[in-house]
Amino acid sequence: xxxxxxxxxxxxxxxxxxxxxxxxxxxxxxxxxxxxxxxxxxxxxxxxxxxxxxxxxxxxxxxxxxxxxxxxxxxxxxxxxxxxxxxxxxxxxxxxxxxxxxxxxxxxxxxxxxxxxxxxxxxxxxxxxxxxxxxxxxxxxxxxxxxxxxxxxxxxxxxxxxxxxxxxxxxxxxxxxxxxxxxxxxxxxxxxxxxxxxxxxxxxxxxxxxxxxxxxxxxxxxxxxxxxxxxxxxxxxxxxxxxxxxxxxxxxxxxxxxxxxxxxxxxxxxxxxxxxxxxxxxxxxxxxxxxxxxxxxxxxxxxxxxxxxxxxxxxxxxxxxxxxxxxxxxxxxxxxxxxxxxxxxxxxxxxxxxxxxxxxxxxxxxxxxxxxxxxxxxxxxxxxxxxxxxxxxxxxxxxxxxxxxxxxxxxxxxxxxxxxxxxxxxxxxxxxxxxxxxxxxxxxxxxxxxxxxxxxxxxxxxxxxxxxxxxxxxxxxxxxxxxxxxxxxxxxxxxxxxxxxxxxxxxxxxxxxxxxxxxxxxxxxxxxxxxxxxxxxxxxxxxxxxxxxxxxxxxxxxxxxxxxxxxxxxxxxxxxxxxxxxxxxxxxxxxxxxxxxxxxxxxxxxxxxxxxxxxxxxxxxxxxxxxxxxxxxxxxxxxxxxxxxxxxxxxxxxxxxxxxxxxxxxxxxxxxxxxxxxxxxxxxxxxxxxxxxxxxxxxxxxxxxxxxxxxxxxxxxxxxxxxxxxxxxxxxxxxxxxxxxxxxxxxxxxxxxxxxxxxxxxx
Numbered sequence: 001x002x003x004x005x006x007x008x009x010x011x012x013x014x015x016x017x018x019x020x021x022x023x024x025x026x027x028x029x030x031x032x033x034x035x036x037x038x039x040x041x042x043x044x045x046x047x048x049x050x051x052x053x054x055x056x057x058x059x060x061x062x063x064x065x066x067x068x069x070x071x072x073x074x075x076x077x078x079x080x081x082x083x084x085x086x087x088x089x090x091x092x093x094x095x096x097x098x099x100x101x102x103x104x105x106x107x108x109x110x111x112x113x114x115x116x117x118x119x120x121x122x123x124x125x126x127x128x129x130x131x132x133x134x135x136x137x138x139x140x141x142x143x144x145x146x147x148x149x150x151x152x153x154x155x156x157x158x159x160x161x162x163x164x165x166x167x168x169x170x171x172x173x174x175x176x177x178x179x180x181x182x183x184x185x186x187x188x189x190x191x192x193x194x195x196x197x198x199x200x201x202x203x204x205x206x207x208x209x210x211x212x213x214x215x216x217x218x219x220x221x222x223x224x225x226x227x228x229x230x231x232x233x234x235x236x237x238x239x240x241x242x243x244x245x246x247x248x249x250x251x252x253x254x255x256x257x258x259x260x261x262x263x264x265x266x267x268x269x270x271x272x273x274x275x276x277x278x279x280x281x282x283x284x285x286x287x288x289x290x291x292x293x294x295x296x297x298x299x300x301x302x303x304x305x306x307x308x309x310x311x312x313x314x315x316x317x318x319x320x321x322x323x324x325x326x327x328x329x330x331x332x333x334x335x336x337x338x339x340x341x342x343x344x345x346x347x348x349x350x351x352x353x354x355x356x357x358x359x360x361x362x363x364x365x366x367x368x369x370x371x372x373x374x375x376x377x378x379x380x381x382x383x384x385x386x387x388x389x390x391x392x393x394x395x396x397x398x399x400x401x402x403x404x405x406x407x408x409x410x411x412x413x414x415x416x417x418x419x420x421x422x423x424x425x426x427x428x429x430x431x432x433x434x435x436x437x438x439x440x441x442x443x444x445x446x447x448x449x450x451x452x453x454x455x456x457x458x459x460x461x462x463x464x465x466x467x468x469x470x471x472x473x474x475x476x477x478x479x480x481x482x483x484x485x486x487x488x489x490x491x492x493x494x495x496x497x498x499x500x501x502x503x504x505x506x507x508x509x510x511x512x513x514x515x516x517x518x519x520x521x522x523x524x525x526x527x528x529x530x531x532x533x534x535x536x537x538x539x540x541x542x543x544x545x546x547x548x549x550x551x552x553x554x555x556x557x558x559x560x561x562x563x564x565x566x567x568x569x570x571x572x573x574x575x576x577x578x579x580x581x582x583x584x585x586x587x588x589x590x591x592x593x594x595x596x597x598x599x600x601x602x603x604x605x606x607x608x609x610x611x612x613x614x615x616x617x618x619x620x621x622x623x624x625x626x627x628x629x630x631x632x633x634x635x636x637x638x639x640x641x642x643x644x645x646x647x648x649x650x651x652x653x654x655x656x657x658x659x660x661x662x663x664x665x666x667x668x669x670x671x672x673x674x675x676x677x678x679x680x681x682x683x684x685x686x687x688x689x690x691x692x693x694x695x696x697x698x699x700x701x702x703x704x705x706x707x708x709x710x711x712x713x714x715x716x717x718x719x720x721x722x723x724x725x726x727x728x729x730x731x732x733x734x735x736x737x738x739x740x741x742x743x744x745x746x747x748x749x750x751x752x753x754x755x756x757x758x759x760x761x762x763x
Contacts, residue, residue: 021062032072063105074115104531200530417736420689430712436751445743448732511537557599563591606636640685652683671708684731695728
C-alpha cells in the first residue's frame with residue numbers, strides 16, 4: 001500500500017521506455033511484484049492502462065524484457081470473480097499471448113505456459129467445457145474421415161492414403177462443424193495450450209502437457225484419453241496458423257486494440273568470431289536453471305547398431321556437479337578468457353548484459369500450476385552479482401596456454417587457406433587419395449560436415465541420427481538422436497562458434513532448428529535451445545518430396561537464413577533475437593539451397609524450378625530480388641559463393657550441369673561443365689581452393705576446377721587394392737584444408753585428400 005501510495009506505479013510506467021534493457025526489465029518486474037496478489041494495485045493498473053503497455057512490450061528486442069512482460073501479465077491474472085471488466089481484460093490479455101508461440105526463446109515460451117496456466121486455474125470450468133466440446137468434435141470428425149476412407153477403398157481396392165488420412169485427422173474441421181462453444185476465446189486458448197504440448201523444447205512441452213492433464217483429469221475417461229493423445233501429437237504448424245488467424249479476429253473485436261508484437265527469436269548471446277578483434281558466438285546459460293537436458297537417442301531400429309559402433313552403449317543424461325553450466329566468453333578484443341573450459345563461469349557478452357536463460361527439462365514432468373515462475377528469483381540473483389570479474393588473469397595457467405595455442409592454430413589454418421586460391425594449384429589438387437573409410441552403420445548418410453580446426457566429422461542420416469567421428473583415427477566419438485518427431489528428417493547442419501567452442505545447429509523439414517553443444521561425447525552433450533524457425537515448412541512434410549528446410553549461417557554478423565517449400569527467405573538476427581527480414585523469392589518453386597557472401601548483404605538461392613536467384617538484403621524487402629539466372633533445366637541441388645571469388649556464383653542441377661555465374665550479369669553463365677551422368681545427386685564447392693566435386697549414383701565423383709575443366713575422377717574399382725564407393729548421397733569439403741568427405745547410400749563414408757596426412761589434433 002505504501003508503494004502504491006507513493007506513485008510507484010506511475011514511476012515504473014514512465015521508465016518502461018528507457019533505452020537500457022536492464023532498466024526496462026526491472027521496471028516491469030517491479031510492476032509484477034506491486035500487483036501480485038494485491039487487488040487494489042491491479043485496479044490502479046487498469047486505470048493507468050498498465051496491462052496495455054505490457055502487451056505492447058511483448059515485441060521488445062530483448063528476450064529478458066519479453067519474458068518479464070509475460071511474467072508480469074501472468075501475475076496480473078486472477079481475482080476477477082464477479083467483475084466483468086476484469087474478466088474481459090484478462091481474456092484480452094489471453095488472446096494477445098498466442099503471438100509468443102513464434103518466439104524462439106524457450107524462456108519466453110516457458111513464461112507463456114505459466115501465464116496460460118493462471119488463466120486455466122482462474123476459469124477452469126470454462127476450459128473443461130471447451131475441452132470436452134473440442135474433443136467431441138474431434139471424435140466426430142475422425143469417424144467421418146474413417147467413413148470417407150472406407151468408401152474410397154470400396155471404390156478403389158488399391159487406394160492407400162495413410163499419410164493423407166493422418167493429415168486430415170489433424171487438420172481443422174470444416175467451418176460448419178464448429179459450434180458456438182469452440183469459437184470462443186477459451187477455445188482459442190485451449191488450442192494454444194495443446195499446440196504448446198508439441199513445442200520443440202522439451203521443458204516447454206512438458207509444462208504445457210501438465211496444464212492439459214490438469215483439465216483432462218476432470219473429464220470422463222474416454223474424452224480425457226482423447227485430449228491427452230491430441231496434446232502429444234498435435235501438429236503445431238496447422239494449429240498455429242489457426243490460432244494466429246483467430247487471434248487477429250478477436251483482437252479486432254476487442255474494445256482497445258493491443259499492438260501486435262513482431263516475430264521474435266532466440267538469443268542465447270550469439271556474437272561473431274573472426275580472426276582479429278571480434279566477438280565469439282556464445283550461447284550462455286545463467287545460474288537460474290541447470291542445463292542437464294536429456295539428449296535424444298537415435299531411432300529404435302538403429303539403436304543396437306549405433307551402440308555397437310560407439311564406445312558407450314547409450315546416451316546418458318549429461319551431469320554437472322553444480323547444476324549450472326555456462327559457456328565462457330571471449331572479450332571484444334579477441335583475447336581468449338582464461339576460463340574457456342570452466343562451465344561454471346557466469347557469462348556476459350562484454351557489455352555488462354547477461355545472456356538469456358536456458359531451460360532444464362531433466363526434472364521430469366513439472367506441474368505449471370503448482371510450481372510458479374522462478375524468473376524473478378533468477379533475475380534477482382543475476383542482478384546481485386558483479387558484471388565484471390575482478391580476478392586477474394593468470395597467463396601461465398594451463399587453461400590460458402591451451403586457449404592461446406588454439407587461437408594461434410586456428411589463425412594459422414585460416415591464413416593457410418587463403419594460399420589455396422592460386423589457380424595454378426588447381427591441376428595438382430586431384431584429391432583422389434583415400435585416407436579414411438568409416439562405416440556409419442545407418443541407413444544412409446545424408447549430410448556431412450567437417451569441423452574446421454579439429455579432426456571431427458559430423459554425419460547426419462535421413463531421419464534423426466547424428467554421428468561424430470574422429471576421421472583420422474577412424475573412431476566414432478558419439479552418436480545421438482536429434483529428437484525430431486517421427487516422419488521428419490534432418491535437412492541442414494551447420495557449425496556455430498567453431499573458433500572457440502563449437503555448437504551444432506540442425507534443421508529439420510518441419511521447420512524446427514535445434515542447437516547442440518558438447519557433441520564430442522555422450523557425457524557432455526546438451527541441447528542448448530530449439531525453436532520453430534520456419535513453421536510454414538511443416539505444412540509441406542506431407543508432400544511426396546517430404547519437404548525440406550535449408551539454412552545459411554552468417555558468422556560475422558550473427559544472422560541465420562532459413563527457407564524451404566515457401567516463397568520467401570526468413571532472416572533471424574541472433575543478437576537481437578528477432579526475425580528481422582522476410583524476403584519474397586518471387587518464385588512459387590521451393591528453395592532447395594542457399595548461400596551468402598558471409599554477411600556483406602548478398603545471398604543467392606537455388607530453386608526447384610532450376611532458377612538461381614540473387615538477393616540484396618541492404619535494400620527494402622520487396623526490392624531485394626535483384627537478379628535471376630535461368631539456364632538450368634532441373635532441380636538446383638546446391639549453390640555456392642566461394643570466399644576467394646567475390647564476384648562468382650557456382651550452381652549445379654540434378655541434370656548434371658554445373659554453371660559459373662558472374663554477379664552483376666543476369667544474361668548468361670560465363671562457363672558450364674556438363675556431366676555425362678544421368679543424375680547428379682551432390683555438389684560441393686571449396687571456399688578457398690579452386691575446386692568443386694559432383695557425385696552421382698553411378699558411383700563416381702568428379703573433381704572440377706573453376707575453369708569448368710575436369711581434373712580427376714574417383715570411381716568404383718573392384719579388387720583388393722581398389723577403392724570401394726557406393727552410390728554417392730552427399731559430399732562435403734573441409735572449410736580450410738583440401739579434404740573431401742563422401743557419403744554413400746550403403747552407410748560408408750570416405751575421406752579423400754590430395755596431399756599427405758596433417759599433424760594429428762585430438763579433441
